[in-house]
Amino acid sequence: MLPEIGLGLLWLAAALAGLQLLAGGLSLTANGKGMAGIVRPVAMVQGVLAAAALGILIWLFVQTDLSVKLVAENSHSAKPLMFKIAGTWGNHEGSMLLWVTVMGLGGAFVAAVERRLPEPTMMATLAGQAFVSLGFYAFLLFASNPFARLYPVPEDGNGLNPLLQDPGLAFHPPTLYLGYVGLSIAFSFAIGALITRQVGPDFARAMRPWVLGAWIFLTVGITAGSYWAYYVLGWGGWWFWDPVENASLMPWLAATALLHSASVLAARNALRAWTVMLGVVAFSMSMVGTFLVRSGILTSVHAFAVDPRRGGFILALLAIYIGGALLLFALRASTVSEGERFAITSRESALVFNNVMLSSILGITLIGTLYPLFTEAMGTKVSVGPPYFTPVSAMFAVPMFVVLLFGPMLRWRRDRFSRISPLLALPLVVALIAGGWAWAMGVRHVLPLLGLALGPALVVASFLPLRGRSVLRAPLSLWGMVIAHAGIGVALFGMASDSAFTVERLVAAKVGEVNQVGPWSIRLAEVAPIAGPNWTAMEGVLKARYDGGAEVTLRPQSRTFWAPLQTNAVSALKGRWNGQLYTVLGDETVSDKGESRWQLRLWWKPYVPLIWIGGLLVALGGGLALLSRVAQDLKRRVARAKGGNRRDEVAALAQGDTAQGDAAKGDAA
């Protein structure tokens, strides 16, 4: 009965989305003003119903209800509880349900708290959100029903792909989805603003916290995903430019650009069309990425199941939503023109430069991701990998990082380089020292050298906007920007270290043998079988010493899962302040003489954890900026509630903006 209730709730939610679209749309017409009253409550109920349907599906997974096809195909009674829950979204149907739930809850949240926008724009926004949701509801209900039953009921389920049975990955998709779908709100805001031609600072301020929130989740999701790929896949790399990774990177790039251009729009009423455009593009990239990964169109070479019918359905949705939004943009953008002007040397210019570079990286990533598709249409199959992506994206990233050294110190509207050039001496000296050190360490390749020099310089330069301020009284949003930018520098240093310093050895080791990798000497003490909840493994016991120091133990495993039967290597890592030792146990080989050797892969990766530490700092910076926005917003609401009249509100707004303008001196988010 429960699955049928879940399905019923989903239909109900879809019907409410229809009502939301209708009422929101009618409220914009001369005769339909009265409809406006119901739009917000309908949006809220719709979100709650979608969430309830998802809750039921999670419950079915927890119970391992094998009469439900989806559960039988993706779960197994012997699985640990956490992975039963994660199994809910570790598949196509469940993740689409998660998608509409996040969209619905996002819309509900906007309906509940957003009071900044003019009412017609708000109605158009909520109608837009409902319009997008409707397509995804239709997709779920007509093409991928998560509650479909199965008869006869199987004895036990198939189980979740062992690669996904990792705590990191269990909660990685929901994090990314909060980001992807959070951007749907920015999309709806852009649509709403285009329809009512209300693109101004108010629009940017209203949209910004939502973009910021989505962007934080995306940042955390990408960082976690990269770390997951690094330690679970056992190939010792942290970024592969795989279509799946690119699918998450592209919306992030667009959202990063959007955050910065929304700043310009909020503070200076410039870049209007561009900001709206980015609002459309950011969510479009989420949808395109999801489509590319889901339809099997790009991963077809992986020999995964391809489902052209579903692919066709999502493609139709893309054509309607993205195509529609871009058409609206083309028709309306000229009426929202560019707004205020600014000089070449100004904060705006630096942000425009950052936007152009981010968009270029987005463009080349999209081209590289689609190129195999393009050549296949022409008749040949190719694979585009790091040899294309890395140098080409660096071409745009490096100039962007250089501008990032001084951009945040520039004043709005007009500034002089002579004012800030003395301050730049410090990052310049740091870059020279770091670059010299890297050269002395034997680094000769251009990109790693640049990264090792620029990373520390960026960290130092990020703190310069705090100069002359009391550290405690500097606005929170300024701190957010400082920390986020410093995080970029930290991550850059980690990435460059990975390509500059990593040492790798592949050995066939006898038990008792000692091998050397970088400063580590590693003895294979023994290899013994062990068992887990739903796997058995051979576990290697490695005794490692760093430069003759104390002995530490690492236990890499080669795991065999029995539901489904599959083997994968579980790496063992040992972190130090200056890097990470990474070990993988491979297969056993027995020689003709009966001598047994184990394949071991050993990496010494100096400073590599900085990649993810940097990523988390970026997210933390975003979090602080968001906190400051929310705090400002609450303050204003309190002031409005107290004063109760329009004049107070205006005064409070002005006050909020002084604080914000203050923050905007170093504002990026």
Added chain:
Amino acid sequence: MSKDNPAKAPRWALWLPLVLFAGFVVLVVVGLVKPKNTDIASQMVGKPLPAFTLRAAADERPGLATADFQTGKPQLLNIFASWCIPCRAEAPVLEELRRQGVTINAIAIRDHKEDLAAFLGQYGNPYARIGADDVSAVQLAIGSSGVPETFVIDGKGVIRYQHIGDIRPEQIPDIIRLLKEAQ
């Protein structure tokens, strides 16, 4: 609220995103509708391998030269790279071919030694020889435009067949048959 700015984007530029997106949709529709076709004959089929000598790409295998194919026994020439995603899917299939007694030589395209070692460590090493082609020179000379690709070479060093894309498990019998025909 704001002054009109005379320096706004030209009208046609506003349509550009829509045009680009339409291009994307067309591309994807073609990709979805078009049947997967991997039987494209290279201009080089029926011709002898061009002369080349490549240094060893990995420590554990020798390099590769044209002379290595003039052994009287048909062999496979696999074009691959550690950064190529379909090559990962193809690795177990090549391993199976090797197990069935097929000699597989390889050319690694634009690869780095460490990346290649990691790839071979993880996905297996079915190759007898691996030559390093850092600038795709040999790849282009033999009429290959992407990775992975596999050539059937007869015992005199003449190209008999070109397989574009990864070899799927179900295609193993075809490859074995082609090798027999090249005898």
